Amino acid sequence: MKTRAAVAFEAKKPLEIVELDLEGPKAGEVLVEIMATGICHTDAYTLDGLDSEGLFPSVLGHEGAGIIRAVGPGVTSVKQDDHVIPLYTPECRQCKSCLSGKTNLCTAIRATQGKGLMPDGTSRFSYKGETIYHYMGCSTFSNFTVLPEIAVAKIREDAPFNTSCYIGCGVTTGVGAVTNTAKVTPGSNVVVFGLGGIGLNVLQAARMVGADKIIGVDINDSKEDWGRKFGMTHFVNPTRIDDDIVSELVKLTDGGADYTFDCTGNTTVMRQALEACHRGWGVSTVIGVAEAGKEISTRPFQLVTGRVWQGSAFGGAKGRTDVPKIVDWYMNGKIEIDSMITHQLTLEEINKGFDLMHAGESIRSVVVY
Ligand code: NAD
Numbered sequence: 434m435k436t437r438a439a440v441a442f443e444a445k446k447p448l449e450i451v452e453l454d455l456e457g458p459k460a461g462e463v464l465v466e467i468m469a470t471g472i473c474h475t476d477a478y479t480l481d482g483l484d485s486e487g488l489f490p491s492v493l494g495h496e497g498a499g500i501i502r503a504v505g506p507g508v509t510s511v512k513q514d515d516h517v518i519p520l521y522t523p524e525c526r527q528c529k530s531c532l533s534g535k536t537n538l539c540t541a542i543r544a545t546q547g548k549g550l551m552p553d554g555t556s557r558f559s560y561k562g563e564t565i566y567h568y569m570g571c572s573t574f575s576n577f578t579v580l581p582e583i584a585v586a587k588i589r590e591d592a593p594f595n596t597s598c599y600i601g602c603g604v605t606t607g608v609g610a611v612t613n614t615a616k617v618t619p620g621s622n623v624v625v626f627g628l629g630g631i632g633l634n635v636l637q638a639a640r641m642v643g644a645d646k647i648i649g650v651d652i653n654d655s656k657e658d659w660g661r662k663f664g665m666t667h668f669v670n671p672t673r674i675d676d677d678i679v680s681e682l683v684k685l686t687d688g689g690a691d692y693t694f695d696c697t698g699n700t701t702v703m704r705q706a707l708e709a710c711h712r713g714w715g716v717s718t719v720i721g722v723a724e725a726g727k728e729i730s731t732r733p734f735q736l737v738t739g740r741v742w743q744g745s746a747f748g749g750a751k752g753r754t755d756v757p758k759i760v761d762w763y764m765n766g767k768i769e770i771d772s773m774i775t776h777q778l779t780l781e782e783i784n785k786g787f788d789l790m791h792a793g794e795s796i797r798s799v800v801v802y
């Protein structure tokens with residue numbers, strides 16, 4: 434079949450809207466009509482050539498929601514017409530990682546996914562006879578895409594696509610980092626670095642679990658109002674203080690934060706987030722994705738004296754199990770999404786979504802097909 438898609442033909446070039454050829458689902462795979470997709474900073478990072486796994490030409494996008502239009506042989510867990518959210522972190526429930534109960538990082542198809550291919554080692558997308566690569570196992574910047582059945586979460590049918598697509602990455606990442614990874618406890622002091630599409634979700638989850646002081650840090654002053662809407666109690670712009678940011682935060686938290694989160698992808702900020710933690714018990718969670726080649730460093734003494742440095746992918750969420758629950762949280766009003774969708778675009782306007790993100794003018798842009 435044919436599908437309209439925004440293709441990344443080359444790094445650092447705008448996406449091009451073209452009609453691709455799409456092969457139907459093979460065994461264990463499903464064809465999904467994507468109804469809406471968010472644009473995450475990770476898409477921009479890959480398009481900018483900063484991802485060591487980035488491949489071109491490819492169909493980016495990993496924050497979608499849609500409807501299953503066909504299933505391949507042997508598919509048992511979902512059926513035609515089911516509403517689904519694609520999962521860049523699948524959940525096979527059979528691999529060593531899934532069975533360990535210790536991680537959400539299913540390894541069943543990670544190797545081929547990282548090569549831009551389906552589990553059988555081929556791509557379903559092509560253009561004028563040339564292979565176009567998949568991205569993060571999702572490729573939601575295509576109106577139709579093919580996914581392994583272990584990489585879709587079935588969701589309730591009354592959830593709107595244009596907002597629940599955000600649960601496919603940003604919402605689950607931010608909320609899950611607080612509830613699953615850091616397990617923030619009531620009464621804690623929390624510091625969130627970077628108040629964008631991820632950081633605001635960390636803030637709202639910190640409020641939800643009953644954190645006390647919730648401090649937001651951003652170099653863009655316009656993020657202060659956004660943060661306050663989602664539970665932030667104090668705002669610091671590091672470019673507008675006399676002290677260094679770590680000392681400022683240590684003062685504000687009476688010795689250091691119980692929990693900090695990096696939602697910037699900047700390795701200098703990651704170090705600040707660790708060092709702003711309380712001696713003896715503070716836990717810093719890295720969510721941001723750093724550019725290829727960047728490394729983090731700190732004095733080992735920071736760890737010897739009890740600070741903990743950890744990371745979180747997709748908020749530690751097990752996709753098929755947890756995503757439908759987060760959709761319920763949204764639909765029941767436990768978490769807020771709608772106001773974070775600042776821009777709704779057509780596929781033809783998708784490059785504007787990247788421009789808005791780079792200019793710091795959007796929280797989430799969503800493309801509606
Ligand atoms: P975004 O562009 O919406 O937000 C980033 C925010 O960080 C902006 O408000 C920006 O002003 C702020 N910022 C930039 N530099 C800063 C600095 N030096 N100090 C303080 N604030 C600073 O991006 P997003 O969509 O929220 O994504 C944030 C990061 O999370 C990205 O690196 C993205 O790739 C990553 N991410 C990771 C996962 C995961 O599973 N680990 C999932 C989604 C996104």
Ligand code: AHE
Nearest residue numbers: 473475484485486522543602722746747
């Ligand atoms: N491919 C990159 C790393 C990119 C990365 O860390 N991705 C996050 C999700 S970001 C979503 O917006 C993730 O879940 N990683 C786990 C995984 O298995 O990819 C690199 O550095 O090679």
Ligand code: ZN
Nearest residue numbers: 473475602603
């Ligand atoms: Zn993302």
